Structure formats: structure tokens, C-alpha cells
Amino acid sequence: MDIGEHTRHQDRPGGGPAGEDSPHRTRDARGTRLRILQAAGAVFAERGYEAATVRDIAGRAGVNQALIFRYFGSKQALLTEVMAQGGKEQLVSTPPDLLFETALRGVLAEGGKPDADRLLAVYLRSIGSADAAPDTVRALGEEYAAALAALSSADDGELRAQLAMAWLLGIGLMRVVVGQEPLASAEPDEICGHVLTALEGLLGDGKTPGGRAAERQPEERR
Amino acid sequence: MDIGEHTRHQDRPGGGPAGEDSPHRTRDARGTRLRILQAAGAVFAERGYEAATVRDIAGRAGVNQALIFRYFGSKQALLTEVMAQGGKEQLVSTPPDLLFETALRGVLAEGGKPDADRLLAVYLRSIGSADAAPDTVRALGEEYAAALAALSSADDGELRAQLAMAWLLGIGLMRVVVGQEPLASAEPDEICGHVLTALEGLLGDGKTPGGRAAERQPEERR
DNA sequence: CCCTTGTGTAAGCACCTGCTTACAAAGCTA
């Protein structure tokens, strides 16, 4: 699973003052910060936290590595910043009854689109090594699970919701990191149908039917 | 999750020829090799591949680190060896219709028992970083999925089986690595009941509509 | 005795890591 499409800035060793067509304005602090964040997201997603080096990130962003420490302080803080961006937006902007399907489709879309936000890959690849990553995942996962649990009237609703979240993560792991076939190339609609059908009883608590989200026939793609 | 119980050999810097009561026979190649493998499994499981150092492993095993390279050649080869041991035993020794529940219970038991085989933790923590880890996981997962797929008459049986395997991995990830509550401390029986019920329609028979399976409640409601 | 083989060790090498420091230049005000 090669990514292959990134910002095109390479580490230019010479950096001479000759007439090079610099693709970005120099001395643009906000732009530089953003490029570092994007490059960090890509490198963390590809290699995981430990294997990613700040020299790699700086090279990909086209900046000197000292700038990374000026802007973010440390490699760990950079990872935290990468993880923090855009984490909860989906959570607060999606009605709870559609939350799981939305999150699932987000996970499924990640493998396909090359330029999709690689947040999930960063999470998955950094969980094993970085100290802050499991905490971030746990905190985010708990909020998702709590929102999901509110839908169910079962007394162990939170556990059920976390089981559903675990399935999300596992599917993402298999598709994005491991790349197992045929799962990795399967149609999102097909996977979505299977998963939602299977979870119907787990999340829908039995009394009220799960609603449209659990219909076997997948809805039209958004 | 403190381990706390291992071979008690520490790296002794002096190593004087005085009358030291060595708790293991010296010059025992097979025993030394085994101790290295066990120590490597523990350290890889705790820290992940990248963060684990051969000096740590050697220290935990009570041997000189040069021995690790004599016995295994490289750190990567050591990881491969650790992953290879005992991977497929369960696969070939379990009838297919019990395979999923057996694997699930193995995953669930891992968090509780401190001295359980940490193979899953090694997998999960090393997936993000090591090169060979995803390949090993993919190969092993494909065999499990193939065995599971043989049970189903659906034409996409393999996909369904891999979805089930993904759930396994995700639950393990949440329990062992992330440690999310209440999932991490939940009773294996309870989780097992939920998961098996939910997967009934997915793995059982592709022809049976999923809604039917979700209609019945889990048998014992705690 | 020496020689060989198998097992274990101490010391180091070459390299890489995150991070820091000293410095240069751009932009701005006066």
C-alpha cells in the first residue's frame, strides 16, 4: 500500500541562493507550521511514532528540523498536535444515531483515498509505541462510546458501545495497516452492511428497532 | 500491568569468579536461547518493537547482548522468531466451528493473566513499526480467516471471516494496549456472549437474514 | 600438553536520535 502522493518538497541540501522557484512563500510562519503538521501526519501514519524521525518530517515539509522544535517543542508534542487536529469534530457534529455508521464510513474511506486524513493510521501505528497515543485513543474512544451508549437502554450499554468501537478500530487496522485481502479492497457499502446488520442487536437494545441505519440494503453513497 | 515475575537473572557487571550460586546451568545453549526468546516476548509486548532494545532483552534474560546476535542474527529476526513460536498451534488443533470462540477467549484471557502468552500484545504493539510484523499478522490472519470461511456457505465468506478476525484484533487492542474501561475489565463470558450473538448471522449461514438473528436476545442478561 | 569447539563476555564501532546553540537574513520602525 504505497502512498506515493505527498507534498513534493524534498530536503534540499544545498539550499543555495540561486534562482530556485520556491513553491511556497518563505518567512510564512503559519504556512510553515501547517506544512510541518501535514508532513508529520504523513510520516507518523506511514512509519509509526518511534520509527518516524524529525529529520524525515522536516525533510518532507521542506524546512530545517530546528524549526520543528521551535514551533512544537518536542517530537511527542508534535504527535499530540497532529492527533488533536480534527479529532472531535465528527463527534459533536453528528447526531448520535448516525454516529457509528458515519465513523465506520470514515474508517472505510481512509484506505481508498490517498489524501484522506490519515488520522486513523496515525492512531493505529502509534498506539504501540508512543506514550501519549494510547491515552489520546482512550479519551477519544470513550467519548464516542459514551455517545453511542446513550442510545441503548441496556445497563451495559457502554460496554456494548466499546465493543462496537473496537470493531471499528480492528477493521481499520486490518485495512490500513495490515492490508489484508479481500477486506482491504472490499466495498465500503458491503462491509457497512455486514457490520451494521451484525451490530443491530448489540446497539439497538432490542426494544426499539435500530432504524434505518441497520437496514441491510446500503444507502446511497454520500 | 506489572510483570514482576521473570527469571531473576540480572546483568551482573562484575561477574567475578567467586562462589556465585548461579541459578541456571551455564553453558546451556538451549536454555539460554529459550530465556532470550521469553525475555524478548515480554519486552516486545511491553514496549513495542522499536522501543524495545536488545540491551533490555539481554538484561531481562540475564545474558550478554552479543549472545542475542549469535543466536538470532538480528533484532528483526528475533521478533520473527518470537512471533513464529506457537502461532499456528491453535489453528491446527482446534475444530473450525470452535475456532472463533477459542481465539476470542484466548484474546480475552490475555489481559487478565499476567503470565499468559503475550503473543497478541507483541503483534499489536509491533504492527505499527516493524516491517515484518504486518506480514506475519496478515499471513496468520489469512489462515484463520480461511478456516473460518470454510464454515460459511456465503460467497463472501472470506470477507465475513476477516471481519470477525478484525473484531478479535480490535477487542484485543482495546483491552491489552489501550486499556479502555469498562471493556478492559469486563468478564470474558459477557464479552463472548455479546460478540458471538452479534456474529451469529455473519458467520453462521449467509442465507439466513441477519435481522432474524438480531431479534433474539442474548440468553443470559447478567 | 596443545588444539579445537561450543558458550559466554567486555569493549567498542559506526551511526542515528532528539534536541540545542550560534548565527544569518528578512521584514519592520525610526
Next chain:
DNA sequence: TAGCTTTGTAAGCAGGTGCTTACACAAGGG
């Protein structure tokens, strides 16, 4: 011009990494 802040860079530091080398000691055979 000078002075100041902001943005960027080159060079290096202290420490850790995987891995190698040279060596020590036990055991067995001639």
C-alpha cells in the same frame, strides 16, 4: 543608516542504537 523582532539555517552535542570484534573459559580429544 541603525536597531529590533521574526523566520530560517548550519553545525554540533550528548546519549542511545544495532551490531561486531577480540577475548576468556569450559569441555573434549589427540
